[in-house]
Amino acid sequence: MRADAQKNRQHLLDVTIELILEVGGEPSRDAIAGRAGVGIGTLYRHFPDRQSLLHAAVRHALEKSIGAGEAIVQNASNGLDALRQYMHAALDNGIGVVNIIHPLLVERDWPDLRARAAALLETLVGRAAKEGRLGSDVSVHDIVFATIRFARPLAIGLPASEERALAHRHLDFYIDGLCSRKDSRAGLMRSRAAVPREN
Numbered sequence: 001m002r003a004d005a006q007k008n009r010q011h012l013l014d015v016t017i018e019l020i021l022e023v024g025g026e027p028s029r030d031a032i033a034g035r036a037g038v039g040i041g042t043l044y045r046h047f048p049d050r051q052s053l054l055h056a057a058v059r060h061a062l063e064k065s066i067g068a069g070e071a072i073v074q075n076a077s078n079g080l081d082a083l084r085q086y087m088h089a090a091l092d093n094g095i096g097v098v099n100i101i102h103p104l105l106v107e108r109d110w111p112d113l114r115a116r117a118a119a120l121l122e123t124l125v126g127r128a129a130k131e132g133r134l135g136s137d138v139s140v141h142d143i144v145f146a147t148i149r150f151a152r153p154l155a156i157g158l159p160a161s162e163e164r165a166l167a168h169r170h171l172d173f174y175i176d177g178l179c180s181r182k183d184s185r186a187g188l189m190r191s192r193a194a195v196p197r198e199n
Contacts, residue, residue, distance in 0.1 A: 078128075084175050
């Protein structure tokens with residue numbers, strides 16, 4: 001694919017993801033083409049049918065989120081920062097479309113991306129737990145499902161920018177809560193250990 005065609009394709013996918021999150025479901029092709037500033041024929045040349053467009057949009061969101069996480073792992077100062085940065089990046093990269101569009105897809109599995117995502121999440125959660133920033137009972141699934149919940153639109157008519165800001169704010173509350181929960185449990189265990197036991 002030529003560089004300009006590839007750029008147009010990526011732009012169409014970014015717009016599709018943006019609209020899916022705005023409407024909380026599948027947008028019309030006319031809406032996608034209009035938002036992207038291209039003719040409907042251009043959209044059909046890249047994505048000739050509904051399934052090819054939705055499948056590509058989900059894969060695009062996954063690839064961007066996983067790629068961002070892999071870069072974060074290499075550069076973050078500690079495990080908790082890496083986990084926090086990844087979850088925020090996943091929100092910004094439109095990971096919420098995976099959950100919204102998943103029921104509409106005929107093909108619902110991406111083994112290559114699943115393997116990369118599993119390795120990434122195991123690294124992120126494992127590193128944060130090993131450094132003592134997360135409890136050992138916090139699992140990869142906890143992080144995955146929490147990210148999906150924060151990434152879904154509220155569907156109450158908020159402007160997209162306000163909704164995204166709220167998602168990031170609430171995500172920080174969640175991560176800080178995981179840390180506080182661990183600190184509280186550790187303090188309780190220390191307190192129990194300090195109580196004299198009767199013979």
